[in-house]
Amino acid sequence: MCGIIGYIGPNDATPYLIEGLKRMEYRGYDSAGVAVFDGEAIETRRAAGKIAKLEAALAIDPADGFVGIGHTRWATHGPPTERNAHPHLSADGTIAVVHNGIIENSGTLKAALQELGYEFRSDTDTEVLAHLIQELFEGSLEEAVINALRKVEGTYGMAVVSSRDPGKIVAARKGSPLLIGIGEGENFLASDPSAILAHTRQVVYLNDGDVAVIERDRYKVLDVDAMPQPRDVDRISWDLAAIERGGFAHFMLKEIFEQPTTVENAMRGRLILEDGTAKLGGINLSHEQLLNIDNVIITACGTSWHSALIGEMMIEELARIPVEVEYASEFRYKNPIVTERTLCIVISQSGETADTLAAMREAKRRGARTLGFVNVVGSTIAREDDGGVYLHAGPEIGVASTKAFTSQVVALALFTLKLARKRELSVTRGREIAQALHELPAKVQQVLDTAAKIEEIAEEFKRASNFLYLGRGYNFPGALEGALKLKEISYIHAEGYPAAEMKHGPIALIDEMMPVVFIAPHDAVFDKVVSNIHEVKARKGKTIVITSRDEPALKGLVDYEIRIPETVDMLMPILAAVPLQLLAYYIAVKRGSNVDQPRNLAKSVTVE
Ligand code: AGP
Numbered sequence: 001m002c003g004i005i006g007y008i009g010p011n012d013a014t015p016y017l018i019e020g021l022k023r024m025e026y027r028g029y030d031s032a033g034v035a036v037f038d039g040e041a042i043e044t045r046r047a048a049g050k051i052a053k054l055e056a057a058l059a060i061d062p063a064d065g066f067v068g069i070g071h072t073r074w075a076t077h078g079p080p081t082e083r084n085a086h087p088h089l090s091a092d093g094t095i096a097v098v099h100n101g102i103i104e105n106s107g108t109l110k111a112a113l114q115e116l117g118y119e120f121r122s123d124t125d126t127e128v129l130a131h132l133i134q135e136l137f138e139g140s141l142e143e144a145v146i147n148a149l150r151k152v153e154g155t156y157g158m159a160v161v162s163s164r165d166p167g168k169i170v171a172a173r174k175g176s177p178l179l180i181g182i183g184e185g186e187n188f189l190a191s192d193p194s195a196i197l198a199h200t201r202q203v204v205y206l207n208d209g210d211v212a213v214i215e216r217d218r219y220k221v222l223d224v225d226a227m228p229q230p231r232d233v234d235r236i237s238w239d240l241a242a243i244e245r246g247g248f249a250h251f252m253l254k255e256i257f258e259q260p261t262t263v264e265n266a267m268r269g270r271l272i273l274e275d276g277t278a279k280l281g282g283i284n285l286s287h288e289q290l291l292n293i294d295n296v297i298i299t300a301c302g303t304s305w306h307s308a309l310i311g312e313m314m315i316e317e318l319a320r321i322p323v324e325v326e327y328a329s330e331f332r333y334k335n336p337i338v339t340e341r342t343l344c345i346v347i348s349q350s351g352e353t354a355d356t357l358a359a360m361r362e363a364k365r366r367g368a369r370t371l372g373f374v375n376v377v378g379s380t381i382a383r384e385d386d387g388g389v390y391l392h393a394g395p396e397i398g399v400a401s402t403k404a405f406t407s408q409v410v411a412l413a414l415f416t417l418k419l420a421r422k423r424e425l426s427v428t429r430g431r432e433i434a435q436a437l438h439e440l441p442a443k444v445q446q447v448l449d450t451a452a453k454i455e456e457i458a459e460e461f462k463r464a465s466n467f468l469y470l471g472r473g474y475n476f477p478g479a480l481e482g483a484l485k486l487k488e489i490s491y492i493h494a495e496g497y498p499a500a501e502m503k504h505g506p507i508a509l510i511d512e513m514m515p516v517v518f519i520a521p522h523d524a525v526f527d528k529v530v531s532n533i534h535e536v537k538a539r540k541g542k543t544i545v546i547t548s549r550d551e552p553a554l555k556g557l558v559d560y561e562i563r564i565p566e567t568v569d570m571l572m573p574i575l576a577a578v579p580l581q582l583l584a585y586y587i588a589v590k591r592g593s594n595v596d597q598p599r600n601l602a603k604s605v606t607v608e
Contacts, residue, residue, distance in 0.1 A: 002086075002100040002606070003029065003072040004178065005195045006159045006169045008216050009186025013068030014058060016188070020195035021051050021070050026251065026397040026596060026603055029072035030080030034058075035087035035096035035161060036068035042096045042163050046085035066216075069159045069169060069189070071098035074602045077106070078123025088127045090134035091118050095141075095162045097133065099126040100191055101155035101176040102607055109151065125154075133160060141165040142213050145172060146226055149211070155354070155607070157191050169214045173206040176606050177352050177380055180204040180212055180219050182233065187214045192604075193236050193378075194395065201236045205378050234378060238394060250595045252398030252489070256581045257448055262403040263574065264441040265392040266410040271437055276430020277421040278414035283371055284387030285343075290422050293343045296323040297368070299331045299359040300347035301605070303401040303484060304408060308347050309477035311412035314570050318420035318429075328359035329608070338366035345415075346372045349396055349404035350604040351379025358608070360385060373411050375404050389415060399601045400488045402581045405481060406444070406574045413437060413571060436568040440575075443565040447578040450562065454579050457544060457560045458586030461515050467492055468506060468541075470499035471519035471576075472529055478519050478573040482580035489588035489598045499532040510539040517583070519576045521548040523569045533557045544583075546576050 005020030007013040017034045032054045033046030043063035047053035051072070071086035078084040087096040103109070106125035109132060114120070118131045129148060137144040141162045149156075155175030161168075171178055171189050181188030181196035181203055188196040189212070193203060204221065206212055210229060211222045221229045248254035270278045296315055298308040305327060312323040326336070328346075332355070338344070344363035348356045351374040360370050360381060372385035375393050382388055391407040413433070421430050461467075467486055471479035480496035487494045497506055499518065510516070516536045520529040530553045536543055537557050544560045554561075562583075564575045588595050 002074050002191070003195065004098050004100060004157055004159050004189065004191040005070045006068070006171065006189030006214065007186070008067040008169055008214060009183065010066065010216070011186065012064050013066060014063055016199070017068050017070035018051065018055060018058070019198065020190060021072050023194045023197070024072055024192050025051065026399065029074050031073045031082065031085035032071065033085045033087055034063065034068055034070040035089070035098070036063040036065040037161055037163055037166050038063065038065040040163070042089065042093060042161065044087050044089060044096060046082050046087070048080055048082045048085060067161055067166065067169060069096065069098050069161055076102060076607055077125045084122045084124050086126060088122060088124065088130045090130040092134055094164045095130055095133050095137070095160060097126060097130045097158060097160050099129060100157040100606060101174070103128055103152055103156070104154035105152065129158065137162070137164065139165065141168060141170045142211060142222065143226070145170045146211055146222070146224060149224060159189055167215060171206065171212045171214065173210050174208045175354065178206045180206070180214055182219070185217055187216065187219055189214055197236060197240055203234050203236055204231045205234060205383065206231070249589070250398065252400055252402060252585055252595050255396055255398050255403045256578065256585065258394070259403050259406050259578060260441040260445040260448070262393040262407050263410055263444055266407040267414065267437055268392070270414055271434055273431065273434045273438060275421070276417065276427045276432070276434045278418045280389055280414060280418055282388050282390065283415070285369070287422065289369070290419060292341055293321055294339065294341040296321055296343045296345060297326060297336065297338065297363065298323060298345040298347065299326045299328045299356065299363070301328050301353050301355050303405050303481060304347040304349060304356070306477045306481040306484070307405055307408035307412060308345070309480070310409050310474060310573050311345065311416070313474055314412055314416040315419065317570070318416050318425050319423050321419070326359070328353070329355040331359040332362045336366070338363055338368045340367045342368040344368040344370045346370060346381055346385060347408055348372070348381050349375045349391070349401050351376040351381040352604045352606050354606050354608050357381055357384070373408055375407065398596045399598055399603045400485055400584070400595070406577055409571070409574050410437065410440070433568055433570070436571055440567065440571060443567060443575055444578055447564050447575055450579070451582055454562060454582040455586045457562070458583055458590055460560070462587050462590040464492060464515050466509065466514060467494040468502070468509065468514060468516045469494060469496040470502060470516060470532060472499045472525040473523065474569050474573050475519040475521070475576060478576045478580065481577060482517055482519070482584070485581055485584035486587065488601060489584055489593055489595050490591050491593065491599070492587065499529050502532060503535060507535065507539070510536055510541040512540040512542070515542045515544060517544045517546070517580070519546045521546070521564065521572050521576065522551065522566060523572060526551070527553070530554065530557070546579055
């Protein structure tokens, strides 16, 4: 989703802006632009489409200066055209603004500004900010920004430069992440640490309500009343190599192949094999608090919501606590039953998903204790939750989530073990699950070793128009996830269902043109799934079956088999996820899709 970068220092800003924007490409965007103060005036260059087009525009007409801001836009208000691309200039051209988020009262503000004679040149809500800051400017850029924000409703991560108060970038945050990067004789601003990591690891994360003034060799953070606010300097620990492709054709493939390591990292130092439990330092829940949980709500979006469904089954089966899984976007508009004895688990790879963050805040407001299962360290959810479990999957760049999903399921399994062992789970069963977790990384590697076979299957089905994914029990959420992966990156229509639900409707779709992926390992519901495979074969559907044994019951029913190792039922979705990710990946590549940045999607969805 939209990305912001800012540079102020002794060097020409534009190369830093372009480099930062490229580092954020993975977030998804459809236009880009920069604004640079050249000592006299603000120069903007903008382009619809990829950053390469912006670079081409800059090559023809360079923009040089020591202070600048840049932006990648993911369209919300108005199509992805050059005129809607950021930065937006004030009417007099002295103020440039880049903005992530949505100004909810932009219509009212626009009408008021038009009354004053301002003419609008774009369809965006952001342009309102540029004119409003011009209108309120009396010599100090930060004062004008603060006064403008008093009139603004909505969410923003924004950066502003002005030729009338040069030598500074003013930034403000409410609901959309921003951080200051502290360099030597130069400073940076970014919405994503990856944008500045090549230059500094020292960062200050801004909080909602902060306004920052960034100069070449100092910065300050203010609140909305212009009072200085102390903020800690954090250090980013992961390195740039972790966000580069390392020889793989795509980030997605690299991230799929990283899973033996990321699954291991999610458990590192946490699994206590001999006690059949887990140690989770960050959850901030006492023994009594763990015992006093009456119910659990898990809320998330997309892939993270699928892992939530698996977590629900684990916690109910082993800890015997009622669990509800809610789409974060729905939860905040319901009247959910939440008490002080409700534990609300929030799952998010990015830690910035607007719907998930809002759901967490709503659960907190109603008195629940919140736990964030988050990958990105220092993200907003991680900073606002009451406690949490980091996934330690490393940066996930591919828009389609892969390694974060398997790490989420591992983290949920660890949490379930901890919770369940405090309650009813016997040490024997706890040990069995802990041992199975311990063996997982090697088993994930075994699945990856079958990638060539999965690529062959992809070749057979690359022209399909529809796909059905079916599974039962723990593997039903896996079916949803398999379908989501395929549609996200290959644009093939795909649906996931509980296998037995097929006969209540989707079975009407089955004919010789319909590939059906079954997740059918040897588990508690295997025999039931075999009956469903019969139903598909009887209607000439093509079956791709992910299974874990040489099963006589499958004889004659399987057109394409993918073999995965065995594990305990609750961890099977982790092993089954890998071939589903690979199948989606290879099909998408064969169809020529932009796998890492599929159309219309953003890595981090920071709008409601
Ligand atoms: C996953 O492949 C998707 N791109 C998407 O559904 C994603 O899982 C969702 O937007 C939630 O993101 P989060 O985990 O960062 O909160």
